[in-house]
Ligand SMILES: Cc1cc2ncn([C@H]3O[C@H](COP(=O)(O)O)[C@@H](O)[C@H]3O)c2cc1C
């Protein structure tokens with residue numbers, strides 16, 4: 001790939017979790033008034049957040065949710081149950097406060113931002129959207145690479161910018177969500193390239209295809225992989241060829257979040273494919289990822305398995321927008337408060353385990 005300067009930042013090493021604090025947090029958990037391990041993964045989350053935030057008193061009160069939206073050229077192949085216009089219509093809905101993620105963000109008092117990287121229909125009149133204009137959506141990857149290198153670099157940078165803003169605003173956790181009709185096709189093609197899986201194993205209904213629609217989607221992805229596979233020698237190149245602007249922005253956000261030491265709560269199938277891409281580009285970035293939920297999209301289980309990740313929740317959600325991650329925030333908050341506020345055996349005068 002040319003244009004080295006624009007991709008150079010991807011090589012910066014991720015921040016390291018604090019292992020001393022992890023150890024101290026584990027010891028603290030053992031002193032709380034409960035049988036050791038009885039709070040299960042809530043204990044693990046608190047200990048992990050302590051190590052990531054370099055404090056014995058972790059907290060995720062301040063949450064930023066960044067929704068990256070873009071259109072996909074491959075949408076012209078009839079691979080979604082919904083028309084492409086929905087991407088733009090949903091951006092409008094996000095700004096009006098009516099989408100699922102708006103409701104969830106309000107319950108969390110989270111900061112929500114909407115980023116349009118490039119859609120077929122303009123949203124320029126909307127003032128509370130950050131606009132990037134990378135193009136009127138990606139090119140159709142059935143015929144050519146989805147992005148050129150400038151578009152890929154700009155999309156990765158857009159994700160990075162959101163993380164830097166979150167950091168500057170002292171946010172403690174970032175959720176990067178996505179919106180883009182056709183993006184389960186793009187994410188499936190990308191996962192298949194990165195993990196060498198057959199599309200039939202990964203592809204699903206997305207926003208609601210029937211079995212005939214899924215068979216067609218699989219066929220489209222198989223043909224695209226035949227075009228791109230032999231030219232794809234790196235994960236970054238796979239992202240450029242079959243990814244989307246918003247998937248690249250998520251990837252950039254995850255890599256930059258890891259570099260700046262900001263914990264990242266990963267949503268469903270599309271977000272997890274971006275996390276897989278981030279991890280393949282920048283291996284130790286994985287330390288900063290917390291997988292929130294298992295999507296009903298069948299490919300999600302395969303990608304999570306490849307990542308050796310067990311998500312916190314399984315609610316049969318299949319929405320995207322960062323919604324599954326938003327639902328998991330209260331679990332993280334409760335894990336932190338238990339860790340920070342429970343009495344110890346000694347302060348509460350509770351007898352410890354028999355020797
Ligand atoms: C109204 C509506 C709101 C959404 N919010 C997220 N998605 C989700 O569905 C899309 C991916 O599905 P596919 O690949 O089948 O097009 C993405 O925009 C994703 O965020 C939505 C989809 C719809 C229809």
Ligand SMILES: O=C(O)c1cccnc1
Pocket residue numbers: 184206207267268269270271295296297300317318319320321
């Ligand atoms: O799991 C997801 O992220 C997902 C699944 C279906 C449609 N949109 C998003």
